[in-house]
Amino acid sequence: MFTPSDDFLARSAAAAFAPLSPKPSQADACAALDQVFALAEQSWQARRTSLDYLRSAPASACRAGCGWCCHQQVGVTPLEAVRIAVYLQDQPPELSESLRQVNARTKGMSTGQRAESRLACAFLSLDGNCRIYPVRPLRCRGLHSIDASFCAASHQDPAGMRAKLEAGQLRPVYLSVPEAIFDSALSGVLMALKKLKMTLVSLELHAAVCALLDDQKLAQRWLAGARPDRTLALVPDKR
Numbered sequence: 510m511f512t513p514s515d516d517f518l519a520r521s522a523a524a525a526f527a528p529l530s531p532k533p534s535q536a537d538a539c540a541a542l543d544q545v546f547a548l549a550e551q552s553w554q555a556r557r558t559s560l561d562y563l564r565s566a567p568a569s570a571c572r573a574g575c576g577w578c579c580h581q582q583v584g585v586t587p588l589e590a591v592r593i594a595v596y597l598q599d600q601p602p603e604l605s606e607s608l609r610q611v612n613a614r615t616k617g618m619s620t621g622q623r624a625e626s627r628l629a630c631a632f633l634s635l636d637g638n639c640r641i642y643p644v645r646p647l648r649c650r651g652l653h654s655i656d657a658s659f660c661a662a663s664h665q666d667p668a669g670m671r672a673k674l675e676a677g678q679l680r681p682v683y684l685s686v687p688e689a690i691f692d693s694a695l696s697g698v699l700m701a702l703k704k705l706k707m708t709l710v711s712l713e714l715h716a717a718v719c720a721l722l723d724d725q726k727l728a729q730r731w732l733a734g735a736r737p738d739r740t741l742a743l744v745p746d747k748r
């Protein structure tokens with residue numbers, strides 16, 4: 510659950526966008542987002558290596574090559590999708606092709622259906638690494654687990670694990686500190702985008718980046734305030 514914050518990191522992240530005027534260029538908006546990524550990563554690095562944190566917090570089980578959490582729906586802001594689409598321009602075309610193939614299979618799926626499909630994110634390499642690591646979404650950055658076997662079980666039986674969590678038979682295994690740090694950075698980005706009059710909406714990663722690849726002028730329209738098509742939005746589960 511994302512709870513908007515107005516703390517120091519959120520305000521610093523928003524400040525990275527301060528020099529931009531409404532309808533910013535794609536390059537300027539992406540550069541400001543890169544500043545937010547750097548700011549949030551520095552904040553997390555400083556925290557995770559502090560004596561206080563090392564003494565009190567459980568260790569993260571996340572390792573390069575472990576991609577259990579990369580088999581679910583990821584929500585992104587329109588600007589994060591733009592940043593990834595720009596990054597893909599300098600990557601081997603197979604990566605964009607892989608994105609299109611996964612999107613063709615997952616488009617329109619709800620969060621639960623996506624998890625049940627057990628399909629990997631198009632950007633996950635066969636050896637379990639993120640192929641867009643420098644520009645990966647803030648949501649991905651904030652997810653740190655203390656138990657890789659929990660993540661593996663959630664991948665293998667998403668509905669069963671969710672039911673056990675809801676019944677209180679299992680405890681969540683995700684670290685709250687990185688989640689809070691990257692959520693603060695996300696709050697800053699949202700504040701900045703609101704000021705720039707961009708539409709605030711959570712888009713599905715694959716669908717949004719595919720749409721940008723298919724229409725070279727779409728990024729500029731979003732930066733000018735156009736609302737992304739509804740079919741690109743995250744699809745919640747029916748209750």
Ligand code: SF4
Nearest residue numbers: 579630632633639649
């Ligand atoms: S973008 Fe990268 S980190 Fe995020 S789900 Fe995809 S592979 Fe994993």
